[in-house]
Amino acid sequence: MSRRKIAAGNWKMNTTFEDGMELARKISHASIPEDVEVILGIPYVYLKPAIDMLLHVPKVSVAAQNCHSKEKGAYTGEISTHMLSSISCPYVYIGHSERREYFNESSEELADKVDRAFAQKLDIVFCCGESLEIRKSGNQNEYVCRQIEESLFHLTKEQFRKLVIAYEPIWAIGTGETASPGQAQEMHNAIRSSFAAKYGDEVAATIPILYGGSVKSANAEEIFSQADVDGGLVGGASLDAEHFEKIINSFS
Ligand code: PEP
Secondary structure, three states: OOEEEEEEOOOOOOOOOHHHHHHHHHOOOOOOOEEEEEEEOOOHHHHHHHHHHHOOOOEEEEEOOOOOOOOOOOOOOOOHHHHHOOOOOOOOEEEHHHHHOOOOOHHHHHHHHHHHHHOOOEEEEEEEOOOOHHHHOOOOHHHHHHHHHHHOOOOOEEEEEEEEEEEOHHHHHOOOOOHHHHHHHHHHHHHHHHHHHOHHHHHHOOOOOOEEEOOOOHHHHHHHHOOOOOEEOEEEEEEHHHHHHHHHOOOO
């Protein structure tokens, strides 16, 4: 079964406007394999100019790194999915571990964000992943599958099949430590099996599951070659255009 292959970047709270636009411009000129899609997860304030810049660039699109769970109203400083769709932002990342940890985003709130994103026809990259403590306890598969169940299993089959999932073990994000290709494959397989149990084999086989956590050009090829790994969500290494281009070209 061939699935979409995706190299997604996550700039987090990095770059100035000028540096960010230059990075996007470089990626827009990068060599990208025919069957690979690139998503740039960029700061809110650069989204519209980046969307305009990338309008005629095939295979490269952008994502907001977050959105609010309410439709609109008195939520000073927040950004709604309606706002994102009004600037034709195609993707939104939901549930990044930094959002869960530093902004106390619960599974319930993430489920609301997912619903808001669907209401505005945004494509979702939904992130999940366990802490080191949970990994050490050996309960990581149950934990991650529960995160997914709590925020996504209320969706219809038609909605669910549109998702992209990013498995990102927290202990590997920004630490230089990466899950071994075997650990990534084992978790991705467990996630896909949980999709199959809920939505059937055909839907489960369709959904891209990305790995995130210190992906670099040196380890991307081996990680992406695993049967259930369909690409990466890349933080630090996506801030360097040449490095990210190598990762984009690490699919077999
Ligand atoms: C991330 O931001 O989702 C991430 C995986 O970061 P890094 O690649 O820097 O570990």
